[in-house]
Amino acid sequence: MSTLAPRPRAASVTDMVEYVLPQHANIGSTVFGGQIMAWVDLCAAICAQRHAGRPCVTAFVDDLLFKRPVRVGQVVRLRAHILATFRTSMEIEVDVHGEDTITGEVWPTVECRIVFVAMDDERRPTAVPPLLLESDADRAAQAAAEERRRLRLAKR
């Protein structure tokens, strides 16, 4: 049982906005999947570190489905929030949307969950504050994450 004080989800929600430039794109002028993955990892890492108050490393990335492309001149919007905490690890969800600033259209492009592990000063896994579970939806999200965790750890 953690002795750290629980922290609310809202305290670590992280937003990022990226303008898609030619260096982010393939020859079809749509953003590279790997570039989106890098932004997803960054956004989630900031969220994890805000929650943990420690440096965090990426331990596991769930499947990524690229639903619709984002083109040069459009915008990628990312929002990360914590779904669940375990002992030293946390599951973070990142929602990614494309945005056309000229037309105002916004569309979902990727949704992903990533596990981060908090590190102590000797770079060993260290306990994270529990997530404050404030509603039935929060408790259901934690329970669903526990099941995904069981499946991930079974793959090790």
Ligand SMILES: CC(C)(COP(=O)(O)OP(=O)(O)OC[C@H]1O[C@@H](n2cnc3c(N)ncnc32)[C@H](O)[C@@H]1OP(=O)(O)O)[C@@H](O)C(=O)NCCC(=O)NCCS
């Ligand atoms: C992630 C890492 C710290 C886990 O180290 P480890 O020696 O397996 O340590 P432990 O067994 O004590 O596990 C630490 C935590 O990682 C979690 N973990 C380890 N492997 C995992 C996996 N495949 N999926 C999900 N969580 C995992 C464990 O469940 C544990 O969390 P918990 O305390 O909440 O239960 C280690 O594998 C590592 O450093 N990996 C490289 C990380 C990295 O370089 N990332 C990319 C750059 S940031």
